[in-house]
Amino acid sequence: MLKALSFALAVLxxxxxxxxxxxxxxxxxxxxxxxHGASAAGDGPTAALMSIAPADLTRLASDNGGMFPxxxxxxxxxxxxxVAAHGGAxxxxxxxLQGPSVAIATEx
Numbered sequence: 001m002l003k004a005l006s007f008a009l010a011v012l013x014x015x016x017x018x019x020x021x022x023x024x025x026x027x028x029x030x031x032x033x034x035x036h037g038a039s040a041a042g043d044g045p046t047a048a049l050m051s052i053a054p055a056d057l058t059r060l061a062s063d064n065g066g067m068f069p070x071x072x073x074x075x076x077x078x079x080x081x082x083v084a085a086h087g088g089a090x091x092x093x094x095x096x097l098q099g100p101s102v103a104i105a106t107e108x
Contacts, residue, residue: 029038035050037043040057047054061068075081 028036028040032040033044034046035042035044035054036057037047037054042054042056044054060073072081
């Protein structure tokens with residue numbers, strides 16, 4: 001589960017020639033774990049300060065019939081879909097998501 005999130009972040013966060021799970025994990029630690037927690041369970045150090053609790057990302061596949069909702073996750077991260085807790089798109093990513101869009105090959 002965390003690998004899928006790390007991959008999604010690696011694809012979105014750095015339009016580099018070589019992207020890896022390690023880069024995605026580093027991006028998650030730097031930009032997501034504060035709210036979602038290091039284990040992605042929604043228990044990050046700032047979670048208690050939020051009026052809307054961060055999502056438990058470890059449940060994404062099980063809450064969606066066993067399928068990881070890659071497109072929905074990407075839309076939340078890149079701001080295509082609003083995030084209620086942020087009052088809109090995830091604004092804290094700023095310059096991180098600038099650059100060309102890339103295609104994502106998935107198994108489905």
